Amino acid sequence: MQSETENAGGDDAAVTAAARHDYRFLRGLAIASLVLSAAAAFTLNLVDPDLWGHVAYGRELLAEGVLPRTATHTFTAEGYRWINHENIAEVVFAAGFDWLGVRGMLIAKCLLGVAILLTMYGVARRQGVRSLTVWVLLLLVATNLRAFFPMRPQLLSFACCTLMLLLLDRAFRDWRAVSVGGAPDGCRVHWRWLAAAPALMVLWVNSHGGFVAGLCILGALLAGRAVEAIALERHRSLGVVAGLTAAGVAALLATLVNPYGADLVRWLAESLGSPRPEITEWAAPKLKDPVFWPFVTLAAVNAAAWAFTSRRRDWPQLAILVLVGWQSCMHLRHIAFFALLSGFWTPPHLQSVLARLRARAAEGLPVARISPVMKWGATAVLGLAMCVQAADLADRLTKLPVSRKMYPVDAFDFLSLHGINGRMVVSFNWAQYALAAFPESRVSFDGRFRTCYPQEVVDMNFDFLLGEHRGRRHRSDASGPIDGTRVLEYGDPELVLVDRNYPHAVRVMQAEAQKPDGRWTLLYQDAVAQVWGVK
Numbered sequence: 279m280q281s282e283t284e285n286a287g288g289d290d291a292a293v294t295a296a297a298r299h300d301y302r303f304l305r306g307l308a309i310a311s312l313v314l315s316a317a318a319a320f321t322l323n324l325v326d327p328d329l330w331g332h333v334a335y336g337r338e339l340l341a342e343g344v345l346p347r348t349a350t351h352t353f354t355a356e357g358y359r360w361i362n363h364e365n366i367a368e369v370v371f372a373a374g375f376d377w378l379g380v381r382g383m384l385i386a387k388c389l390l391g392v393a394i395l396l397t398m399y400g401v402a403r404r405q406g407v408r409s410l411t412v413w414v415l416l417l418l419v420a421t422n423l424r425a426f427f428p429m430r431p432q433l434l435s436f437a438c439c440t441l442m443l444l445l446l447d448r449a450f451r452d453w454r455a456v457s458v459g460g461a462p463d464g465c466r467v468h469w470r471w472l473a474a475a476p477a478l479m480v481l482w483v484n485s486h487g488g489f490v491a492g493l494c495i496l497g498a499l500l501a502g503r504a505v506e507a508i509a510l511e512r513h514r515s516l517g518v519v520a521g522l523t524a525a526g527v528a529a530l531l532a533t534l535v536n537p538y539g540a541d542l543v544r545w546l547a548e549s550l551g552s553p554r555p556e557i558t559e560w561a562a563p564k565l566k567d568p569v570f571w572p573f574v575t576l577a578a579v580n581a582a583a584w585a586f587t588s589r590r591r592d593w594p595q596l597a598i599l600v601l602v603g604w605q606s607c608m609h610l611r612h613i614a615f616f617a618l619l620s621g622f623w624t625p626p627h628l629q630s631v632l633a634r635l636r637a638r639a640a641e642g643l644p645v646a647r648i649s650p651v652m653k654w655g656a657t658a659v660l661g662l663a664m665c666v667q668a669a670d671l672a673d674r675l676t677k678l679p680v681s682r683k684m685y686p687v688d689a690f691d692f693l694s695l696h697g698i699n700g701r702m703v704v705s706f707n708w709a710q711y712a713l714a715a716f717p718e719s720r721v722s723f724d725g726r727f728r729t730c731y732p733q734e735v736v737d738m739n740f741d742f743l744l745g746e747h748r749g750r751r752h753r754s755d756a757s758g759p760i761d762g763t764r765v766l767e768y769g770d771p772e773l774v775l776v777d778r779n780y781p782h783a784v785r786v787m788q789a790e791a792q793k794p795d796g797r798w799t800l801l802y803q804d805a806v807a808q809v810w811g812v813k
Contacts, residue, residue, distance in 0.1 A: 303653075303657075304653065304656055304657070304660070305409075305410055307656075307657060307660040307661070307664075308410065308660060309409055309410055309413050310660075310664060311660050311663050311664050311667065312410075312413040312414065312416075312417050313392075313413060314664055314667040314668060314671065315417055315420075315667060316391075316392070316395055316413070316416055316417045316419075316420040317388060317391065317392050317420075317671060318667060318670060318671050318674070319391065319417075319420035319421055319423060319424040319427070320387060320388045320390070320391025320392065320420065320423070320424070320427050321384070321387075321388050321671060321674035321675055322424055322425075322427050322428050322674075323384060323674050323675075323677060323678050323679070324428055324681070324684075325428075325429075325678055325679070325680050325681075325685070326428040326429055326430050327706075327707040327708065327710065327711070327725055328430065328710050328724075328725040328726075329371070329428075329429050329430070329710070330710040330711050330713060330714035331709075331710030331713060331714075331724060331725060331726070332364065332367065332368045332371045332372075332430075332431060332710075333368070333371050333372050333375055333714075334351075334372075334710070334713060334714060334717075335350075335362070335368045335372075336367075336368035336369045336370070336371050336372025336373070337372040337376075338350075339365065339368065339369060339372075340369060340372055340373065345362070345365065345537055346360055346362075347359065347360060348360055348730075349726075349730035349731065350730075351713050351719075351720055351721065351724070352720055352721055352722070352723070352724070352730070352731070353701045353720040353721070353722065353769045353771070354722045354723065354731070354735045354768060354769045355730055355731045355732065355735055358730060358731065358732055359730070360726070360729060360730035361538050361541065361542055361545045361729050361730075362726075362729060362730075363483070363484070363486065363487045363536075363542060363546065363729070364431040364485065364486055364487075365484055365485075365537070366434065366481065366484045366485040367431030367433075367434045367485045367486055368431070370434070371383075371429070371431075374386065380677070380678045381675060381676055381677075383429065383678075384674070384675045384676070384678060385675050387427070387429060387433065388671075388675060390433060390436075390437060391420065391423065391427060393440075394423075394436060394437070394440045394618070394621075395416045395419070395420060395621070397440050397444055398412070398416060398419070398440075398621035398622055398625070399412050399413070399416065401444065401447050401622055401625075402625035402626065402629075404451075405625065405626045406626070406629070407625040407626055407628075407629040408629060411625065411628060411629050411632055412625050415579070415620070415621070415624065415625055415628055416621060418572065418575060418576050418579065419576070419617045419618075419620055419621040421572040422569060422572045422573055422576050422613055422614070422616070422617035423436070423614055423617050423618075424568075424569075424572075425567075425568055425569040425613075426569075426611070426613070426614040429678075431485060431486040432486055432488055432614070434482075434485040434486050435482070435485065435486040435487075435488030435489070435491075435492070436488075436614060436618065438478060438481060438482040438485065438486075438488075438489070438492060439488070439491070439492050439495075439615065439618050440618065441478055442475065442478055442482075442492055442495070442496060443618065443619070443622045444622075445471045445472065445474055445475055445478065446471075446472075446475075446496070446499060447622065448468060448471040449467055449468050449469070449471035449472040450467065450468075450503065451468065452466040452468070453465055453466060453467070453503065453506075454506075454510070465503070465506065465507040465510060465511060465515065465518050467503075467518060467521065467522070469521060472521075472522075472525045473525070475496060475525060475528070475529050476525075476528040476529050476531070476532035477532070479492070479493065479529045479532035479533055480532045480533075480535045483532070483533045483535070483536050483542070484535075484536050484537075487546060488615075489533060490546060490550065491602075491612070491615050493529060493530065493533065495598055495602070495615070495619070496526070496529055497526050497529075497530075498594070498597070498598050498601070499594050499595070499598060500522045500523075500525060500526045501522075501526070501594075502593065502594025502595075502597065502598075503518075503522055503594060504518070504519045504522045504523065505594075506593075506594065507519055507522075545728075545729075549728050552728075552733075552752060553752040554752070555747065555750040555751060555752055556740050556743075556744060556747065556751065556752075557727075558610070559609070559610055559611040560609050560610070560611065561609070561610060562607060562608055562609070562610065563606070563607065563610045563613065567610065569610065569613055573606060573613050573616070576616070576617060576620055577603055577616075579620075579624070579628065580599065580603070580620055580624055582631060583624050583627040583628040583630075583631055584596055584599075584624070584627050586630075586631045586634075587626075587627035587628075587630040587631055588630045588634065589626055589627055589630045591627075592623070595619075595623045598619065599616070599619050599620070599623060599624075602615050602616045602619055603616050680711075682806065683806065684806075685708065685711055685806075686708060686711075686775060686777075686806055686807035688804050688806070688807075689775065689802055689804065689806070689807040689808075689809050690711075690712070690715045690716075692801075692802045692809065693715075693716070693773075693802075693809065694715070694716075698773070698801070698809075698811065699716050699718065699719050699773075700719065700771075700772030700773050701719070701720050701721075701722075701769060701770065701771045701772045701773070702716075702719055702720070702721050702722065702771065702772070702773040702774070702775055703721075703722040703723075703739075703742070703765055703766065703771045703773070703774040703775070704721050704722065704723070704724075704774075704775040705743060705775070705776070705777040705780065705783075706723050706724055706725050706727070706739065707725070707777065708775060708777060708807075709721040709722075709723060709724030709725065710724050710725055712775065722735075722739060722765055722768070722769065722771060723735060723736065723739040723765075733753070733754040733756075733757070734754055734756055734757050735768075737751075737753045737754055737757040738757065738761070738764045738765040738768060739765050741757075741760045741761055741762050741764060741765065742762045742763075742764075742765045742766070742782075742783055742786060743777075743780045743782060743783050744780065744782055745760060745762055745782040746760055762782065762783070762786040763786060763790065766786075766790065766798070772811065772812050773809065773810065773811055773812075774787060774798065774808075774809070774810040774811075775807060775808075775809055775810075776807060776808040776809075776810065777806070777807060778803075778805070778806060778807060778808060784808065787800075787808065787810055791810075796813075797812055797813055798810045798811070798812065798813070799811060799812075799813050
């Protein structure tokens with residue numbers, strides 16, 4: 279016969295088991311809701327201004343089998359060299375839209391984002407991080423990636439960066455491992471994983487210019503590991519340091535495996551070395567930017583996790599994270615790489631901090647079951663939330679609308695209806711849409727920017743759109759003084775399509791129309807665009 283104490287102990291055990299069962303059930307629902315919320319971040323279905331061009335260039339390459347060496351579809355840079363560092367991405371987009379259609383490509387884009395998060399999740403779980411902790415952080419990571427997830431070649435950069443970080447995780451998983459006896463087991467490297475990095479760089483360099491960021495991250499981490507090896511093992515580290523150096527050199531040389539060889543690297547160095555004040559993605563994050571507060575939140579979470587963790591800090595990782603965070607404060611487009619690094623490197627430190635806080639909060643509290651009302655109420659709320667999330671997710675994955683508030687849809691309808699076409703001065707954000715709507719037309723400038731336009735052509739187009747831009751322009755010395763009318767003469771254009779969000783361009787055209795000998799007349803206008811033609 280059991281004593282009362284034994285019965286009480288059994289009751290306590292039963293209560294604890296039931297409470298844990300309820301907690302696991304609700305935790306599973308919460309994780310499912312977090313996963314759906316994170317997936318929704320990758321369903322941004324706004325048409326990117328350059329998407330039409332990427333698809334068109336990919337189709338042309340597939341159809342002709344020849345890589346154009348000079349600028350196409352333009353009348354201001356005929357014969358000028360074109361270094362296209364996004365060939366693989368454009369072929370993927372062209373083939374994807376032809377084979378999968380719009381819905382298939384939207385689903386594929388969402389699945390890519392989810393696959394990136396699942397890779398981070400797998401790495402974190404191998405490090406012992408709780409699932410709920412991981413997905414709370416990954417939702418924040420996804421929120422930071424959202425603004426950078428339209429249909430653009432940079433998606434391949436995110437995929438390649440994810441693969442690179444996975445390779446590095448596997449290569450250094452036993453770095454500074456501890457032997458069975460508790461003594462340090464040396465700086466161990468799983469070389470077969472690191473050996474795949476150069477092959478990845480070959481894919482990356484032909485897909486998107488973000489390979490430069492990847493190469494810097496890879497080089498910095500390898501250098502940091504080499505310094506650690508020397509500090510820990512001194513003369514015994516020679517083999518490891520030599521191997522790390524060889525891996526870094528091989529990855530660097532792999533970037534030369536592209537259709538342009540060293541010319542691509544030289545051009546990219548020159549281009550990245552020149553400021554781009556006219557391009558918003560190269561500006562610092564601003565309070566009004568949708569990604570501003572998610573970035574600030576992610577930076578704060580990183581700071582708290584790394585500052586208060588009880589786990590051993592990986593100093594090369596921390597140094598790289600700080601440097602990329604600093605670059606993100608300088609250039610908005612680097613926030614995506616900061617988010618990717620955070621998803622791979624921060625979870626164990628966040629787990630450490632949260633576990634300590636949870637232990638303090640629960641100290642001395644009895645284990646109690648959740649009441650049926652609370653359990654099923656929470657279940658209903660989470661279930662409803664998931665239904666709403668799933669419905670929104672499904673809706674976003676079915677269409678890729680062209681917004682009439684962002685693009686000159688009605689202006690193009692007017693041009694098409696009246697059979698008007700010709701050499702067109704157009705905002706670079708609309709130029710590739712114009713090429714898709716009027717395949718035989720040629721434009722003064724487009725989103726390919728310096729890849730196929732000389733700086734002087736870039737300057738004259740921004741002179742027209744922006745003028746002095748409050749003194750924040752970067753121009754070639756050969757361009758002369760700012761002149762918003764030069765682009766209206768260069769190459770003898772026949773049409774001017776003005777984005778009314780650029781008031782300087784509107785003023786230039788109005789002034790031209792008022793000249794007694796002016797050659798431009800207004801053909802069409804609406805709230806979004808103006809169309810001017812030669813008299």
